[in-house]
Amino acid sequence: EDQVTQSPEALRLQEGESSSLNCSYTVSGLRGLFWYRQDPGKGPEFLFTLYSAGEEKEKERLKATLTKKESFLHITAPKPEDSATYLCAVQASPDTGRRALTFGSGTRLQVQP
Amino acid sequence: DAGVTQSPTHLIKTRGQHVTLRCSPISGHKSVSWYQQVLGQGPQFIFQYYEKEERGRGNFPDRFSARQFPNYSSELNVNALLLGDSALYLCASSRDRGREKLFFGSGTQLSVL
Known part of the structure; x- marks a missing residue:
């Protein structure tokens, strides 16, 4: 069974204070690892897809990295508008017949001015 | 283009009743998936449909x-x-069955009393 564990559950940062969110996963052959951002009362918004260990992707103040067991979402010099819940999800290899995403419980990030 | 639209946005029902939730995908997207998100948890897969056929069930x-x-x-x-x-x-839509970059709607908040 695919599993995703995110840590910490909640994180409070001061504006400009960089940090990292962790996503540990177990999956039967990784097809893709996904990061989403979710604001209160909204659906998740796609951020990144990573496909293989060593891959990195960046978008503004966010950078996602991937190893064989975990992924990190690095937030550099965050701003209050980065406050949200960040969700990590994995998709198993097509060989498994499982196409749905398995999500973690998310990290609630609060950035204070 | 409009994003994924869901209706209604909020719904209150009592135990034993029946409910129907509706979703319109992004134009050109043929795959629709449904996820349930309990407060404080990540989304959990319910169904995927592609070309009017069920392709996955949670x-x-x-x-x-x-x-x-x-x-x-x-x-x-x-x-x-x-x-x-x-x-x-x-509700989330994607262009085809194999693409996992899901675009989510804002959801329907269901309360059962």
Whole structure:
């Protein structure tokens, strides 16, 4: 069974204070690892897809990295508008017949001015 | 282009009742997936439909059913509602069955009293 564990559950940062969110996963052959951002009362918004260990992707103040067991979402010099819940999800290899995403419980990030 | 639209946005039902949730995917997207998100948890997969056929089902009881129409819109039906069905129900669309970059709607918040 695919599993995703995110840590910490909640994180409070001061504006400009960089940090990292962790996503540990177990999956039967990784097809893709996904990061989403979710604001209160909204659906998740796609951020990144990573496909293989060593891959990195960046978008503004966010950078996602991937190893064989975990992924990190690095937030550099965050701003209050980065406050949200960040969700990590994995998709198993097509060989498994499982196409749905398995999500973690998310990290609630609060950035204070 | 409009994003994924869901209706209604909020719904209050009592135990034992039936509910129908509706979703319109992004124009050109043929795959629709349904996820349930309980407060404080990540989304959990319920169904995927592609070209009007069920392509995947999560670990949910038979009280949950869905269908996709020729215009690719979709309905999620839940019978004999339980208190534990209270959650945010998310619809996501993608261009085809294999693409996992899901675009989520804002969801339907269902409260069962």
